[in-house]
Amino acid sequence: MEFTKRFSQFCEWHDGFKQGVLANETIERYLQARRDICGVLLIGQRMAIETSALTRGSLRVACAYQIEFGFPSGIVTSTTHDVSTSGLSALVAESPPVGSVIPMRLVVGGGGATIVGRCQVVKITPLQEGIRMGVAFEGMPMEAREKIETALCDVIVTKLRSAFAPQHVLLS
Numbered sequence: 001m002e003f004t005k006r007f008s009q010f011c012e013w014h015d016g017f018k019q020g021v022l023a024n025e026t027i028e029r030y031l032q033a034r035r036d037i038c039g040v041l042l043i044g045q046r047m048a049i050e051t052s053a054l055t056r057g058s059l060r061v062a063c064a065y066q067i068e069f070g071f072p073s074g075i076v077t078s079t080t081h082d083v084s085t086s087g088l089s090a091l092v093a094e095s096p097p098v099g100s101v102i103p104m105r106l107v108v109g110g111g112g113a114t115i116v117g118r119c120q121v122v123k124i125t126p127l128q129e130g131i132r133m134g135v136a137f138e139g140m141p142m143e144a145r146e147k148i149e150t151a152l153c154d155v156i157v158t159k160l161r162s163a164f165a166p167q168h169v170l171l172s
Contacts, residue, residue, distance in 0.1 A: 109151035
């Protein structure tokens with residue numbers, strides 16, 4: 001029960017933080033809880049990765065945000081597959097080679113915060129429906145990372161609320 005109460009408290013704090021109404025004396029507790037929850041989820045992701053793979057440094061959350069890439073052939077619009085504060089992946093029809101640095105424009109969260117910057121193509125995975133292109137952000141300012149992290153916490157809060165919502169049983 002204590003576990004559920006703590007997650008519920010975090011969800012309330014997150015709502016207040018986004019609305020700008022979280023009390024100043026609570027902001028640091030909220031940010032610490034946010035770091036703790038993201039840290040625990042990151043540990044879970046690391047455990048799921050093959051031992052031969054590189055250790056993931058940032059929590060990656062499955063979410064669909066609009067992304068535009070400035071490919072050499074022109075602007076390509078897609079939707080993200082997953083996002084972290086250090087990069088993302090998206091499905092594209094074609095991809096520049098690994099190592100290419102390209103401009104990008106990412107729209108995150110319900111509020112539509114726009115992140116403009118550069119990214120480097122770090123992984124290309126051919127799929128039946130296209131190419132899953134993984135990119136790492138380059139020179140991302142801290143305020144942009146904060147916007148991304150807040151949007152990712154929106155997704156986490158939604159999943160927490162769903163997981164801990166009372167289950168209704170239909171009786172026939």
